[in-house]
Amino acid sequence: MTPDKAPSNAPEWTVSDLAGALKRTLEEAFGYVRLRGEISGFRGQHSSGHAYFCLKDQSARIDAVIWKGTFSRLKIRPEEGLEVIATGRITTFPGKSTYQIVVDALEPAGVGALMALLEERRRRLAAEGLFAEERKRRLPYLPQVIGVVTSPTGAVIRDILHRLEDRFPRHVLVWPVRVQGETCAAEVAAAIRGFNALDPKGKIPRPDVLIVARGGGSIEDLWGFNEEVVVRAAAESAIPLVSAVGHETDWTLIDHAADRRAPTPTGAAEMVVPVRVELMAGVNDLARRHVESVFRILDRRRSDLRATARALPAPDALFAPKRQRLDLAVARLLPALSRNSRNHETRLLDLSRRLSQVSPVARVAAMRAKLDAVGQRPYLAVSRALVQRGESLKQAGQRLVVARETLLRAERIRIAQASDLVRRVSERLGPALAGQVERKAKRLEALGQLFDSLNYKSVLARGFALVRDADGQPLRSAEEVADGQALVLEFADGTAQATGGRGLRPKAPRPKAVAEEQGALF
Template identity: 55%
Template sequence: MPPSVAALQNSPEFTVTELSSALKRTVEDAYGHVRVRGEISGFRGPHSSGHCYFALKDEGAKIEAVIWKGVHGRMRFKPQEGLEVIATGKLTTYPGSSKYQIVIEAIEPAGIGALMALMEERKRKLGAEGLFDEARKQLLPYLPDVIGVVTSPTGAVIRDILHRLQDRFPRRVLVWPVKVQGDGSAEQIAAAIHGFNALPEGGAIPRPDLLIVARGGGSLEDLWSFNEEIVVRAAADSMIPLISAVGHETDITLIDFAADKRAPTPTAAAEMAVPVRTELFVEVGQFGHRAMLCFQRGQERRRSELRAATRALPSASALLAIPRQRFDGAASALPRALRANTHAHHRRFAQACAGLTLKVLRAQVAHATQRLTVNGERLRHCARAGLRHRRDRFAALDARFKASKLANVQAQRNALARDRERTLRLAERARRALLIALQRQQARVASCGQLLGALSYRGVLARGFALVRDAQGLAVHAAAGVAPGARLSLEFADGRIGATADADGLPAQAATLSKPAAKPATAKPASTAAAKRVSKSVDQGSLF
């Protein structure tokens, strides 16, 4: 066997999985994080799982790439087919197909050309949706009361706008502070535009009549936030007229096409927002002078027309000639007309009197009597029918009332029975509860009595002790408080006896402080012995 073959047989064996894992560790350790520049190829949008799979290629090679779902959602620039990008990620292998790939964590366009291509592509897309149509644009208010400004609060842009407004026509300005570049700036700008539009009319914060979205000059990367789709859509959806003042005159962003008006600079936006107050004063004065001249010319014209109309009018005698003639004719014809009218009324009266004979009157009276009789009979019949109907109705109501009364009485009886049964149950429960409460109170009283008996000093006296009191009935706690010859009261378990304190056995201090007795009182031997026993047991302590 050749030596080379023998050496190969002595080399360690790997499984496919072990070899793939070793290669994976080698690649990941050697190329932890890399930046790769290339053109996106084979991108068809996110997979159904949300992940993106494509390739990066250049003139001589191609590498597979993957972007996980969470990373793709946070990306500022989204991958597009044919776009040249710089991808930052981790190089790894995929053992399932024995190939290496890059897991992309961040992606950015490679150079200005890529940004311009992306901007043109986005412009065509949004333009196709009609966001840049002139029909969507609104007219700017001539003199807005409140102006909303969306810009950075620390830049020179807001100061330029405020100074220009102060010079031309001071207006109330509401500033919505936002970031104008960097991560999250596009979302803040769009939120500011939507926030101004969401303010209610007549609210605590006035709703602006005009919006200005402004930023100073910068590179295309610095101004890229105003090319984001979310900002362009917010500007197009704004119901408040909007002026775009981003960058300098040569800077073009997509928000310029969606805004209602584009200003080359923020200062020019302030000039577009309000007119010059002094020019308005001059113009108003000119309008007032022209209005006065027009009024004077109109008055002169109407005065001339009134004079011409006065000269063309006929005289009063000519106007009243025909009415006067008609009046004279009517006055002359009035007596004849009165006589003719009187004769006509007299004939009608005579004809009416001829018809009013006694026979006619009797016939009319008989007819009226017959009508009265018929109407009276009909009235009696109607009255009887009405009474019969009401009687039947009252009978039905009486039957219903009796049935309802019986049902009500039965219901009341049932309710009383239920209440009686419930009362009996509650009374039984109350009796049992009272017995239980009394038993508990009795047990508590018995327990308290036992505790009182255990704590009472009489139990101590029953064990052979005695309670010593002075002449005032106060308990004596120490022998030092007893003077020689003092009258004491000794209480035993079976009664009380009196005693007199003897000087023998008393402390020296008590004997010195006590007053000398003139003549010691004579006591019974039993009392003296008891006093001695008391003086000896000075360490007994308080019985309470």
């Protein structure tokens, strides 16, 4: 029997059986895994709704598929070149004899780093007090102008305008910005500060409330609203600000800094204005209740007035005692007036007698008598005082003259003593100064001689030469000289140019006496 027809104990497999066995083995061995890699070959969803691409790193790649139902639930969409962490099942595709991952969830590879950065930034800004509840203000009940910071082309602005139109139409100002990308944060911060910089009485009215809005997205899509410049602009805003970024489950740092957070842009529109129909119904109900209460009060007051009127006495019974008292008072009035007149007349006569005793004429006469009694005594007293003051001044003048002469004599003596002292000092100062100058001159001469002995020019004067390169730097050995190098030779009486060369044999040395006589030393 030939070897080709030798019997074998190995079982026979069909291709389908082998593919099924490999599929079961792979799925049982790995099950669910998390793969980190870069998306490659993604071209969007297939016509069936499924998405096909590859995950790769620097040395390997694996096929990946996202089924249609899973794709619609993803928080982030796959993009070409995006580094992600994919969670799914490892399986095989028998039609191509390949293995692949069926992706159930996608998240950015840098989400952990982003969340750590976000948490650190949140703690730092919270420590500065930007998220404090006490600094947040209440929204105006019915704003006249509403400012909206969002993209002018998205569905967000249409939802806000439609909701405002349904609830209570207001004047809306839209500041268009990019709500995603590198310039998103700078544009949003500039828009918030721009609305705050508007003049309330200018051509463009200043909003009474601001809405910063954007639709939902991944943490990377919403990252512009986590930037510090946006958070600080929201915290500094003098206009009450409502944050409506993302869906209800999405949180960004601007939500903490804003005065209110809305779960959605539509919710923000509902937050800033009341429902006009409900408001009108409430006003109408209050007006109706007000009118009814006024009518009830009038009816109650009318009933109280009737009851009070029935309890009042008749007019004749009420005024009869008063009329009788008036008649009695009239009867007693005339005698009382007569008595009062007589009493006042008596008091007037008594006051007239007392006034005559203290009249101005009597008081002037009494004062004139006192003045006559005084006579010349004041004049004499003043004259004596003037004479005494004159004598005192004369004695003081004499004392001042004596004191001035004494002071002048003492000053002349002091000046003479000082002049004599100056003369004696000047006589000693001349010889001392001359000796000091002579000592300094000798020291200067000695230092000059020492300088001349240390100066290299004195060495040149003895026949030596200083070798320098073209840059003027001195050369201290033959090793530093290159062939053909330009040299400058400095002698005591000037300089000369030379060219260096190390390949030439030195000639036989001349006698030392001859070399010193010619003064050439290299």
